[in-house]
Every structure is written in structure tokens, then in C-alpha cells.
Amino acid sequence: MKSAVLSIIASILAVLAVTASCVSDDLLSVFFPLLKVSGLHFDLFLHAGIYTALTLCLLNLINPAISILLTFLFSTSLEIMQGFFIDGREFSFLDLVANSLGIIIALIIYQLYKSSRKL
Numbered sequence: 001m002k003s004a005v006l007s008i009i010a011s012i013l014a015v016l017a018v019t020a021s022c023v024s025d026d027l028l029s030v031f032f033p034l035l036k037v038s039g040l041h042f043d044l045f046l047h048a049g050i051y052t053a054l055t056l057c058l059l060n061l062i063n064p065a066i067s068i069l070l071t072f073l074f075s076t077s078l079e080i081m082q083g084f085f086i087d088g089r090e091f092s093f094l095d096l097v098a099n100s101l102g103i104i105i106a107l108i109i110y111q112l113y114k115s116s117r118k119l
Helices: 002-022 025-031 042-061 064-085 093-118
Strands: none
Touching (some): 042 093
């Protein structure tokens, strides 16, 4: 039951990530007017949060090394697709860094959780 629920959550997060990558910045600013706060790009925090959640879901479903690799490849492929195939969107190295940071945060949380269960 646990893995089925986590699979559903991971699927929903993946769909949200793909959908968000296809939406133009103008449309995002209508729904999220605070995306840029005092020069700080709030969307980078959203990237890190989404990839933290997605990676945590996958870490509970499959081998940790494979889940990290899949999440990183997914992140990289979405950024590349934005640069080449989606009008009004572009490849962003900062988004890729934020995505990677989310993956690293998830790995740290996962390791802390695993080590606390051994005590």
C-alpha cells in the first residue's frame, strides 16, 4: 500500500514538473506574482522543492542510486527540451542547479531517516 501511494505521488509530481516546464513565464507571473522577490528568484526554491519531493518518493520505491540517476536525467532532459522545443522557454543552468540541489537535499533526508531507523 505504501509504495502504491508513493507511486501516485511521484507520478503527480512528474506531471506537475512537465506541465510547469511548458508554461510561459508570463502565465506563471499571473498565478504566482511573487516569483521574483527583491531580486531573489523564488522559482528556484520551487524547483528545489519539487525535485526534493520527487526524489524522496522515488527513493522509497526503487534503488537509491537508480532513483537519483533517473531524477537527474529527468531534470536535465526537461531543461534541454525547454531550450529546443518550447517557444517562450529556454534552458536555464540555474534551474538545473536548483533541481540538483533538491535531489541532494532528498538524499540527505533519506540517509538521515535510514540512519535514525537503525538506532
